[in-house]
Amino acid sequence: MAYQALYRVWRSQRFDDVVGQKAITQTLKNAIIQKKTSHAYLFTGPRGTGKTSAAKIFAKAINCKHSVDGEPCNQCETCVAITEGRLNDVIEIDAASNNGVEEIRDIRDKAKYAPTQAEYKVYIIDEVHMLSTGAFNALLKTLEEPPQNVIFILATTEPHKIPLTIISRTQRFDFKRISTQDIVDHLGYILKQIDVEFEEQALYVIGRAAEGGMRDALSILDQTISFSDEKITLQDAMQVTGSLTYEMMDQYISSCVTGDVEQALEILESILSSGKEARRFLEDLLLYCRDLLMFQQAPNLLAEKVGNLTENFKGLAGQTAADKIYQMIQILSDTQNDIRFTNNANIYLEVATVKLAKSVRKPVEISTEVQPIATVEIADLQQQIEQLQKELTELKKHGVTAKEAEPVKVTRATSSKNALRIPTELVYKVLNEATKEHLLNVKNVWEDLLQMMSVTQRAMLKASEPVAAGPNGLVIAFEYEIVCGRAMEDEEMQLAVHNNLSRLVNNYAPDMVCITKESWPKLRQSFISQNKEPAEDQPNEDQSVSSQENHLLADEEPAEEVNNQVVDEAIAMFGEALVEVIND
Template structure:
């Protein structure tokens, strides 16, 4: 008898043959039973989970000569021809090869005609996400208002690539990965009926390798059984698939726990001699430590992963590591796995990652006690520093209280002379050479700056958007030969703009936009307007004196400036 691949021989021919998709099957059968079949379906999910098989079974169910029925008979002429792909009214289209707008337009023309051999025309479009945008647009109208005799079934592994307008016109079914138990049970049934002697551990490992895809699991079983003459053992599966037994990873983890670099490198070399790839070893080791972490943190973690075959062995190894170690190991392996994709020598990166993990700190009980003692010492040392700071604060509070009572600094005249004058925060300073700015306020250079001001602001925004947020509050007031005067409405915006780093950004933009090395000079807009209204022949020194005179507020509190001087702006909070 000619050998037929298992994934073809065991392809589901009816809904009851489907594995792991009971919720979808029941919904489709109820729709057929109640004659509420939709005109368009979207089957999405991982590869090998039965999307195309379900589409063909649905096509047979609605066209069966003894139906429509929840299950096709698979015996009538229509069912047999649909199974063989020989019925013209049931078309399976590969969107990866027919993805253009012309193919979809041709489909739209054929949709108009009634079926010739079956009850209903069914178009199964596989990998529909591969269609072009134009093809989707051409399909849209047909999906929205198809003829009564037409059904569309779209299948895809990447539904997020489909336009929302397409998805909204379909009934969507999400096929899930088949669980480990369901796959293992199905592989057992197939093995018995095909006369294959297979170990339970081997079938479980095949199910793990398939990542929830029943088709991949059957294909792997077929490959291994063909090579071994119908006998499938755990060791043979590992050897043919390039897998690594958990015992070998346990040995590697034990060597890393002991910081035995020589044994770690020897185990890696053994992997390479056996024909394992470094990236596959890295991936499996990452899964191994992930499972160790789950078992350590969750008592029933063996139910959360399909990779743990013997939880008791994992629990023993998991107890040897702390959670912090496992977290760090997973982070390190994940980092090097990403780097390995672009490495010309992946084995070297794999070895470096393992050697780095050998140096992971071991948090034993003794080290925990030492850390606790160190923390206590640090706490005692910290408390001494806190006491010293409290004494200094008490002294400063007494000094400040005395100052507030007297209204003058508590320090001696000699100290006061050597101490910088307290800053007056009531008004911003007047820039020097005010008479020059007043004289050039209507100059051609200033006109040029005004004309380019929008470009200058945009240039500052392109360079650094945070600087632009402050600088946009200012407006150009005047221009001299080497300086641009900008007047601000808000003093905080002006002070922030005056910071050296921010000022440098603005001056660089001025140079690039005007071609001249202008310096940025700022002042408050109200001061500029006062200067314009006053005598234009006043000297800058007179304006400064006038400004200082205006700054004398009868309600001013000089101790605030003294506090700012003593403690600094970051530590002083002023409250009414």
């Protein structure tokens, strides 16, 4: 007889043989014992975790006439026929190659007929997410109202691709990844049954390379048996899986931690020249760094997952700070993303090695230099706060009123830097021609104008109002200085105001001048005082001087930039009645 792969020979035949899925197998057994089975099941989970095997065991158990505690006997004619795949009432379908509407319609039509050899007709549809939309729709009605004695078991690795209408009509079981320890135990049991000697550490390497899939683990074990010479050794497992030994990673990470760039690059070169694959190398390094963190926090738990740990590994875990390990994991993770779409992975590995070795920092030394300064500043602030609290308590105790207390003078800080420049000349130009009629016309249509603007423009104009209008110009005062500044720069908004006003007010299309509400009273008063008729004996030179002063005012006078935080804190501490604000 031809040789059969281990994963076929050692495929689970009973629920108790399914590794790492105790909760699911116990639930299915209880359902069979209590005769509370559903008409449709959905088995989801990563590859090689036992979904299809559990489906076939369920088909045997529900049809076996000699089942005990929900387990099939595996000896009766029905069980043997299902195991060998020759029972007509248990149909196993691969949805990847039978994903059309016609195939599902054929299943739907045949499902109407009663089983001929067994009590239940069971359809096992593997990789069900590969069905087309039409095929899912054809299957939907059958799942909703299935014929009597028909059970559907859907298996998939990608449940997110299945329509929710299908999922809601099934009982869902999520198969989880099998732990490394469970894989190692199962592989050890199989090797003992077939009389093959092995080193336990080799099984841990295979178990970790399988990434939670028992079928992958058995396939790797098959390769390792063929590669090895009578006994499976750690070196054999490393060669087959392309993994690194802990000793190799000990040397590499130690060089990086100590900052020895040259030695780290030499070790990397020797690892890659020995045939190690770059992506696999990065995965091993990430796992190694993860193990360092785990050993620092839960050494016993890591020993169960990995097996024996080297003394160099334990020493490295004790010497390396957790922050340093986090930094190394981040660098390795970024490198793993970078090499996905490149043909020169070795270059990225060399760059990552330099980064790992250069990332050594001494945060303790830096913090000791900064700490005294910070401590002095904090102490001074605390003393000031305590002093203010004492003074406030004394004031409250003596019942000081607003009239008795001397006002606290708070100086507002002003800054000419970044201050908004008010277009004084443009404002005066509008005021020279301004009329009450023009202003009233604008105010009457102001709300309509806002509705004609875009959302962004409307939001800017909401906190503004027209304060003066003439035949050729319109002065708009903004509540907030920052909004006013943006409005000055927004030519598109100014053009929109110009055009929309011409539609609302008999072809009235003024140019828009933006100012702040705070500056408006001062501008208005200044304009009124300048336009008073001069005395008859006042020489023309004085008028010229006055005009020059106004010109300088327009060019140089910045708006105040108020530091509201200081004022607010003073009001909160002493009360609004005791605070008088004086502009400096």
